Amino acid sequence: MRRLLFILPAMLFLALAGAFWLVLSSGRDVSELPSVLLDRPVPEFDLPPIEGRPLSRGLKTADFDGVAIVNVFASWCGPCLVEHPLITRLSEEGYRVYGINQRDKPADANRWLDRHGDPYARIGADMDSRVSIDWGVTGVPETFVVDAEGRIREKIVGPLSNPGRFDRLREALREHEG
Secondary structure: OHHHHHHHHHHHHHHHHHHHHHHHOOOOOOOOOOOOOOOOOOOOOEOOOOOOOOOOOOOOHHOOOOOEEEEEEEEOOOOHHHHHHHHHHHOOOOOOOEEEEEEHHHHHHHHHHHHHOOOOOOOEOOOOHHHHOOOOOOOOOEEEEEOOOOOOEEEEEEEOOOOOOHHHHHHHHHHOOO
């Protein structure tokens, strides 16, 4: 019986280590979560603009009238800052980029956008994360591609600067443009 008490924890550890190894060596991106919203219409929502943002317009479902990128971001999010130059680049290339600013103090969001640039055609302030929840957001940053019919075609969890994610976004844009 004593021997079993020593062997059992070691066996459990080996079993867990083996399971982790199998998942990590499978080549599957374990950071990607499937989205039930893919190929479904954009959820109904109406967000106000960020308070105090000059010339700012909020964001609502009716604003989607062509292929668009929706980027969920926050000033307190480090990875959002890392991916921000890529979001800016997409906007400069002529893509319509919308923002959902999640759980941010207006002063912080305004300061962040003033300092790093505002590439968004429209930004909605999602102070209580209700709209983010409707979009299936699990954390920031997350980026979506919406097609011309207003359907969500791609969801990218995490910063676009991670390997393969920016390419995946571009591929989804190419596929749904035109």
